[in-house]
Amino acid sequence: MLYNFLIAPFLDMAGSPVFFAEVVISGLLTGVMYSLVALGFVLIFKASGVFNFAQGVMVLFAALTLVGLMERGVPVWLALILTVAVMTALAFAIERIMLRHLVNQEGIILFMATIGLSYVLQGLGETLWGSNVKRLDVGIPNASFEIGGILLNEFDLFAAASGAVLVTVLAVFFHYTRIGRALRAVADDHQAALSVGIPLKHIWIIVWSVAGVVGLVAGIMWGAKSGVQFSLSLIALKALPVLILGGFTSVPGAIVGGLIIGVGEKVAEIYWGPLVGGAIETWFAYMLALAFLVFRPQGLFGERIIERV
Amino acid sequence: MTQARERIGDTLLALENVNLAFGGVRALSDVSFEIREHEILAIIGPNGAGKSSMLNVINGFYHPQEGAITYKGKKRKQMRPHEAAATGIARTFQNIALFRGMSTLDNIMTGRLLKMRRNFLWQALYWGPAVREEMEHREAAERIIDFLEIQSIRKTPVGRLPYGLQKRVELGRALAAEPDLLLLDEPMAGMNVEEKEDMCRFILDVSDEFGTTIALIEHDMGVVMDISDRVVVLDYGRKIADGTPDEVRGNAAVIDAYLGVSH
Ligand SMILES: Nc1ncnc2c1ncn2[C@@H]1O[C@H](COP(=O)(O)OP(=O)(O)OP(=O)(O)O)[C@@H](O)[C@H]1O
Ligand SMILES: [Mg+2]
Numbered sequence: 001m002l003y004n005f006l007i008a009p010f011l012d013m014a015g016s017p018v019f020f021a022e023v024v025i026s027g028l029l030t031g032v033m034y035s036l037v038a039l040g041f042v043l044i045f046k047a048s049g050v051f052n053f054a055q056g057v058m059v060l061f062a063a064l065t066l067v068g069l070m071e072r073g074v075p076v077w078l079a080l081i082l083t084v085a086v087m088t089a090l091a092f093a094i095e096r097i098m099l100r101h102l103v104n105q106e107g108i109i110l111f112m113a114t115i116g117l118s119y120v121l122q123g124l125g126e127t128l129w130g131s132n133v134k135r136l137d138v139g140i141p142n143a144s145f146e147i148g149g150i151l152l153n154e155f156d157l158f159a160a161a162s163g164a165v166l167v168t169v170l171a172v173f174f175h176y177t178r179i180g181r182a183l184r185a186v187a188d189d190h191q192a193a194l195s196v197g198i199p200l201k202h203i204w205i206i207v208w209s210v211a212g213v214v215g216l217v218a219g220i221m222w223g224a225k226s227g228v229q230f231s232l233s234l235i236a237l238k239a240l241p242v243l244i245l246g247g248f249t250s251v252p253g254a255i256v257g258g259l260i261i262g263v264g265e266k267v268a269e270i271y272w273g274p275l276v277g278g279a280i281e282t283w284f285a286y287m288l289a290l291a292f293l294v295f296r297p298q299g300l301f302g303e304r305i306i307e308r309v
Numbered sequence: 310m311t312q313a314r315e316r317i318g319d320t321l322l323a324l325e326n327v328n329l330a331f332g333g334v335r336a337l338s339d340v341s342f343e344i345r346e347h348e349i350l351a352i353i354g355p356n357g358a359g360k361s362s363m364l365n366v367i368n369g370f371y372h373p374q375e376g377a378i379t380y381k382g383k384k385r386k387q388m389r390p391h392e393a394a395a396t397g398i399a400r401t402f403q404n405i406a407l408f409r410g411m412s413t414l415d416n417i418m419t420g421r422l423l424k425m426r427r428n429f430l431w432q433a434l435y436w437g438p439a440v441r442e443e444m445e446h447r448e449a450a451e452r453i454i455d456f457l458e459i460q461s462i463r464k465t466p467v468g469r470l471p472y473g474l475q476k477r478v479e480l481g482r483a484l485a486a487e488p489d490l491l492l493l494d495e496p497m498a499g500m501n502v503e504e505k506e507d508m509c510r511f512i513l514d515v516s517d518e519f520g521t522t523i524a525l526i527e528h529d530m531g532v533v534m535d536i537s538d539r540v541v542v543l544d545y546g547r548k549i550a551d552g553t554p555d556e557v558r559g560n561a562a563v564i565d566a567y568l569g570v571s572h
Contacts, residue, residue, distance in 0.1 A: 178418075178422065178425055178443070181411075181415060181418065181419055181422070182419070182422055184408065184410065184411060185408045185411070185419045185422075188407075188408035188409055188410050188411065189406045189407065189408055189409070191370070191402070191406050192402070192406035192407065192408065192482075193408075193419075194370070194390040194391065194394075195368060195370075195390060195394060195399070195400050195402075195406070196394055196399070196419055196420050196422055196423070196482065196486060197390070197391055197393075197394025197395050197422060197423040197486070198391075198419075198422055199391050200391075
């Protein structure tokens with residue numbers, strides 16, 4: 001029994017390294033998507049202290065808008081630009097209609113507001129674009145090929161590469177531009193940021209727009225794999241353990257956390273799944289998060305213990 | 310000090326009958342006073358007198374229920390923080406509010422944000438000129454670092470600095486905005502004698518060299534008498550005295566307030 005749990009899986013891994021590599025890679029790719037969703041959370045949380053319950057629905061809404069436009073005959077590139085424009089407009093609207101009136105309210109009140117927002121967005125998306133499952137095909141090649149015996153898929157590589165590019169661009173943007181400095185200032189100390197004249201409104205619009213665009217990328221990847229439908233918004237539930245792992249205020253944490261959970265749950269599923277009757281993938285992330293809550297509540301890179309939620 | 314005193318000019322900011330309450334607590338009752346160009350004004354008073362609230366009203370963190378604020382000739386009911394900063398009001402806080410994760414230099418650069426190109430949303434798309442502009446501001450920040458003698462901690466994350474140096478960096482960030490009106494909330498609290506002397510020197514130098522108008526809150530009477538041109542005394546949210554250090558020192562109401570005579 002103990003042998004089956006503690007030793008046999010590792011022997012399996014060592015016995016077939018190629019297969020193990022494939023498992024890890026497929027886990028990494030899922031992880032990229034978790035990371036992206038978590039990244040959206042972190043950006044908004046850092047800049048406005050809002051735990052954005054609607055992040056998952058924003059992913060859905062972005063993907064729905066893209067598919068909806070394409071179904072109406074808009075070419076892919078234009079549909080992408082329009083969707084980015086829609087997500088930016090949405091950020092403006094959220095600041096204008098919601099955030100502006102809730103400045104200085106308790107975190108929990110803002111959290112409630114984002115729950116409301118998620119319903120509004122979901123309703124809006126389905127009213128505009130319909131609620132049937134949609135196929136998303138943005139023309140990314142989907143052939144498989146082998147390198148050193150490892151089976152790879154073009155789409156997956158493309159997805160991973162765009163995720164990496166996006167994250168790098170964001171990292172550079174937030175670290176080397178003055179908007180980035182302003183954003184870090186806001187995240188660090190609201191009051192001091194106000195006193196040096198940083199316009200909070202603009203910062204909020206920027207982070208919500210960026211979160212919307214990050215959501216769009218996540219939505220495209222996920223949607224192209226398994227269709228655009230309501231369940232897309234549920235990947236946000238996976239982002240929660242990622243956040244606990246990575247820390248609510250850490251961008252690198254969100255990325256690394258997402259990858260760890262993506263790989264962890266795949267590996268656990270394949271090698272330990274049969275021992276417990278499968279379905280490890282559905283709860284692995286939460287177990288890991290729980291362990292973290294007990295032993296390292298600030299997460300891998302978190303700056304402080306969660307206090308705002 | 311002397312130079313600044315000679316240069317004292319017109320009213321820069323005037324408060325008229327300001328009333329501020331938090332629920333049942335009256336933080337400011339009917340307070341009126343003015344700050345004149347180039348002067349160093351000290352605001353003193355026992356704990357809870359409403360001194361910090363006063364500064365918060367001036368830079369728009371608190372919005373008084375009644376009263377008017379006239380700043381640079383424009384009268385309004387309340388200030389807004391962004392407006393205050395944009396029109397030349399910079400400040401420091403009683404409980405240091407620095408960007409703790411950032412270096413000294415970055416903190417001071419943040420103070421220059423408003424000096425940078427106005428349209429905030431578009432800056433990101435503007436690479437070439439933005440980089441050149443960044444260099445200019447960098448030089449200005451370095452001048453402030455030299456002025457405050459904090460070259461050696463330029464790259465240190467401010468969260469790791471000792472208290473006295475943090476206060477100095479916070480002053481640097483405020484100065485970086487090249488303010489017309491500088492508000493300092495207990496800039497010397499918790500400092501040792503030597504650090505206090507340094508801070509006094511910086512404040513006087515700022516006044517002399519840049520002509521900045523300064524309003525500061527301070528508990529150390531020695532310091533107040535030394536560096537200020539005028540003193541406003543608050544007690545239980547009311548102004549009980551307003552005059553030169555000598556006038557205030559001899560004022561009976563002030564002596565009562567400080568000796569804790571019952572009201
Ligand atoms: N944000 C706030 N909410 C509620 N009450 C407040 C707030 N800010 C100040 N007060 C109250 O207003 C009164 C004046 O406070 P303030 O901080 O202005 O005093 P102070 O003169 O700066 O005192 P200290 O010397 O202790 O700093 C106090 O009774 C304080 O409790
Ligand atoms: Mg105070």
